[in-house]
Each structure stands twice: as C-alpha cells, then as structure tokens.
Amino acid sequence: MNADGSFIPAKRIRVYAFGSGDPLQAFSNMPQGQYLRRYLGDLQAEAVVEEPNYFDHDYLAEFSSFYSLGARGFPNICRRLHFFSCRVDRRALKRFLSGAARAKHGMQEHYLGFVVIRPIPWAPFGRTVLRWYAESTPSTPRIMQPSREYT
Numbered sequence: 001m002n003a004d005g006s007f008i009p010a011k012r013i014r015v016y017a018f019g020s021g022d023p024l025q026a027f028s029n030m031p032q033g034q035y036l037r038r039y040l041g042d043l044q045a046e047a048v049v050e051e052p053n054y055f056d057h058d059y060l061a062e063f064s065s066f067y068s069l070g071a072r073g074f075p076n077i078c079r080r081l082h083f084f085s086c087r088v089d090r091r092a093l094k095r096f097l098s099g100a101a102r103a104k105h106g107m108q109e110h111y112l113g114f115v116v117i118r119p120i121p122w123a124p125f126g127r128t129v130l131r132w133y134a135e136s137t138p139s140t141p142r143i144m145q146p147s148r149e150y151t
Contacts, residue, residue, distance in 0.1 A: 011052035011053055012052070013049060013050065013051055013052070013093070014049070014050040014052065015047065015048070015049050015050075015088055015089060015090055015093060016047065016048040016049075016050065017046065017047060017048075017087075018040065018041075018045040018046050018047055018048050018083065019037075019041075022048040022050075022081075023048065023050050023079065023081055023117065024036060024037060024040075024048065024081060024115070025037075027124060027125075030124075032125050033125075036115065036125075036128070039130065040083055040112065040130070042133060043083075043085060043112050043130070043131060043133070044085045045083045045084065045085060045112055046084060046085055046086055046087055046088075047083070047084040047086065047087055047088035048081055048082070048083055048084075049081070049082040049084070049088060049093065050079060050080075050081055050082075051079065051080040051081075051082065052079050053077055053079075054077070054078045054079055054080040054116065055076070055077065055078070056078045056080070056116045056118070056126055056127060058116075058126060058127050059076075059078050059116065059118050059126050059127075075119045077119065078116050078117060078118050078119065078126060079116070079117040080114050080115070080116050080117070081114060081115045081116075081117060082111070082113075082114045083111075083112040083113055083114065083115075083130070084107065084110045084111060084112060085110045085112055086106070086107075086110040088107070092107070111131075112130060112131045113128070113129045113130035113131050114128070114129055114130075115127075115128045115130075116128070
C-alpha cells in the first residue's frame with residue numbers, strides 16, 4: 001500500500017536464463033555479485049525465477065529499526081531470486097505451482113536456492129540460501145574446517 005492509501009499493483013513473476021539478462025547481472029560490478037555468479041555457475045545454474053514483490057522478515061526488522069528512521073526513504077519491498085539447474089519456462093512454472101507431482105519433484109530436484117535482493121544500493125544482498133558444492137569437485141574444493149575456534 002502506498003503512503004496515500006492506494007494499493008501497489010502486483011508485479012508478475014519473471015523467468016530468465018541464467019547469465020542472459022537475469023537480475024543478478026546488475027550486480028556484476030560488486031565483489032559479492034561476482035562471487036554469487038561464479039558460485040551459481042559452478043552449480044550449473046540454468047534458470048532464474050524472480051519474485052518481484054517479496055517481504056523479507058529479516059529486512060523488515062532492519063528496516064523498522066534503522067532504515068525507516070533515516071531521512072532517505074527506502075522501500076520495504078525486496079525481490080527474491082530463485083535458481084535452478086534446469087531450464088524453466090512459464091509453462092513449467094505453472095505446472096509446478098499447480099501441484100502436479102511430477103513437475104514438483106523435477107523442479108525440487110533442480111532447485112539451487114535463493115538470494116534476497118534488498119532495495120539498498122550499497123548493501124543489496126540479503127538472506128542467501130544456496131546448495132553446497134558437490135563433495136567431490138576437484139576444481140572447486142570445499143573447505144569445511146573453520147579457520148579458528150568458535151564458542
């Protein structure tokens with residue numbers, strides 16, 4: 001809802017081929033964006049599904065305690081990007097959302113995770129949950145040992 005009480009029109013979910021104009025490319029000039037692109041490339045991401053009107057509880061908590069008090073106004077709506085290691089089109093997405101068991105299983109099997117994009121230019125990346133690299137990938141070894149002891 002806008003400040004004047006009018007409703008914000010809902011935006012449609014968008015589907016992109018990974019690396020072909022997807023929303024994550026807008027952050028290629030930032031180290032975090034470059035890292036995410038390489039990481040998702042190593043996971044063989046093929047598709048990105050953008051959820052344009054996403055209310056992230058972590059961001060809303062930050063927003064209410066910090067960003068809402070500043071002189072510069074920030075929107076409270078985020079975007080969430082979902083990544084898949086298979087091709088996704090609108091038809092496949094509709095089958096998945098309809099609850100068709102085969103479509104659901106297929107997309108879940110290829111789901112790589114998500115990244116929340118916050119409307120803050122200098123810190124756009126919010127909660128990020130991505131699949132781990134495979135255990136036996138020699139070109140991208142995973143280091144599981146912490147560098148120091150934590151209590």
